[in-house]
Amino acid sequence: TNKVSQLISIPANPAIDLKLQGLHLIEASAGTGKTWTLATLMVRLIVEGGFFTRQIIATTFTRAAAAELKARIRKSFENYRGVLKQAMDAPEATLQQAVAQKDWLAVHLLQTLNIDQQGHAQNLLQRALDTFDELFVGTLDSFCQKLTSEFAFDSGQYETLHISEKDAELSYQVLHQS
Numbered sequence: 001t002n003k004v005s006q007l008i009s010i011p012a013n014p015a016i017d018l019k020l021q022g023l024h025l026i027e028a029s030a031g032t033g034k035t036w037t038l039a040t041l042m043v044r045l046i047v048e049g050g051f052f053t054r055q056i057i058a059t060t061f062t063r064a065a066a067a068e069l070k071a072r073i074r075k076s077f078e079n080y081r082g083v084l085k086q087a088m089d090a091p092e093a094t095l096q097q098a099v100a101q102k103d104w105l106a107v108h109l110l111q112t113l114n115i116d117q118q119g120h121a122q123n124l125l126q127r128a129l130d131t132f133d134e135l136f137v138g139t140l141d142s143f144c145q146k147l148t149s150e151f152a153f154d155s156g157q158y159e160t161l162h163i164s165e166k167d168a169e170l171s172y173q174v175l176h177q178s
Contacts (some may be wrong), residue, residue, distance in 0.1 A: 007111060008095065010104045015040035020049040035069055039076040040105050042135075046077070046128045047109065047121040053128050053135035059143050070137040074129070081125035084109065084118045091115075 010016060015037040018024060024041075028034050045051045058073075059068050080147055085108045087094040091110065096129055098106035128135070136143065 008099055008107050010107055010111075016044070016104055016108050030126055033068055035065075035072050038069055039072040042073045043105060043125070045126050047080070047113075050124070053131045056144065058138050060137075061139060062110070063139055063142075066138045066142070070135075073137065074132060077125050077128050080106065080109065081122050081129070084113075084122045084125070087118055089117065102167050113177050119136065128160045129177050138173075 018041065019120055020041075026034050026037055042058070045056055053162065058069060083094060083098065083103075087110055090178075095107065095110045098104075104125075108122065131138065138146070153178060
């Protein structure tokens with residue numbers, strides 16, 4: 001099977017333990033690892049779930065957080081593609097390095113994927129990088145804007161709708177219209 005011979009116990013980790021079906025909400029205080037968790041889940045969705053980038057949606061509240069998340073996802077795709085490539089030549093050394101770095105996703109992948117699956121996973125991550133622009137990572141309002149633009153005709157709207165950023169002004173107009 002060409003799996004690593006040593007089985008390492010992975011500490012409980014929601015990003016690794018979470019099932020890849022259904023809707024999930026990741027909510028936590030600042031600095032608790034939400035971005036890492038989402039980037040880890042994206043790797044798992046590609047490698048274990050077999051999803052295409054165009055099938056995945058990740059939303060957050062600010063444009064800055066969305067930009068950071070997207071950059072971290074890309075970096076994770078690149079990193080784990082490299083880990084899997086390295087493991088093709090030196091599986092035990094790669095596993096030991098992952099354990100030393102407490103990179104539990106790498107440990108998980110190296111222990112659950114045989115050599116053929118690791119090669120396939122590398123290809124899936126490369127495809128994800130090649131189609132990275134199809135991955136939607138943005139704010140909730142930008143996701144709504146995307147939906148109103150892409151499905152305007154289906155919704156009966158014949159002109160493009162836009163989400164306004166003038167909340168206070170529009171609220172005032174609605175409240176004070178006679």
